[in-house]
Amino acid sequence: MNLPVLITGASSGLGLETAKVLAAENFPLILGCHDDEKAKAAVRCIREHAPGAEIELLDLELASLDAVRAAVETLHRREQPRLGAIVCNAGLQIVDRVRTSQDGYELTFAVNHLGHFALVTGCADLLEAGARVVMVSSDVHQGPRKSMGFPAPQWRDPRELASPDDRGAAGRDGRIAYSTSKLANVYFAYELARRWGERGITVTAFDPGLMPETGLSRGYPAPARIGFRLLAPLLIRVMPIARTVTRSAADLARLATAPELADVTGKYFTGAAEVPSAPESYDQDRAAELWRVSEDLIATARRVPPVERR
16 A cells, blocks of 8 residues: 655646656645645646545645644644655745745745755654655756756855845846755755665655746746746757656656665656766765754744744
């Protein structure tokens, strides 16, 4: 009997398409979403492809550590709480201005890394030998050479990454924050693999490629969004890093469940291929520091009133 797969950001894009693949393969699903209407629409969409799909909805707002903690508590209260896999797919990119999470942390770092860190570590006791964690990263963490000119990450003390400042007013700064958060995803995956390897839990990082069909460009100005959508079919044909969301979803579902990958851990995949991640992503000191600081940031957030959104 298959154990449930928890997918974050499951109401649209890559998360939804991955859920459809797994539902067709008879895997029970837990869809982590923060918009109730979109979540219900996702369930209807999945059941159009797999009428008998077993689906649960989990209220999950990664921008709030209180909300993540509540989601973890909900998972623990399930009648059969064990999980077969967690697919950390949700992500955002901000290009207009500095924004903060409900805990006062820079929003890109908070959602793309810190919320997922809190979710996965909070579910440690729900994952047993054979379970998997897949972090959806991106080749933007490798810099312009691998990402068709996308700005390279700029790593610094994780406390600084979490602290909003006057950066982010320009689109380039928002994209740097995004690529840096994707490097954080790889650090977390590798450190998690080292810490949980003895428990028989495998952890991988996944680059889905450039998917013009998804909504990651929603933060860009309207002309850019429209152009990106209209040019999507052409981009998929001519750009080496571009893929359809259907293709990437099949590769992501495979990482989360395929028997032939049951023992693969601490690795990075672009699509279906295991490839090296960026040289700096193998810095174990940075990964360990990110883990320690993430724990501290979560502990601090529990003592500090949330910052009001503007």
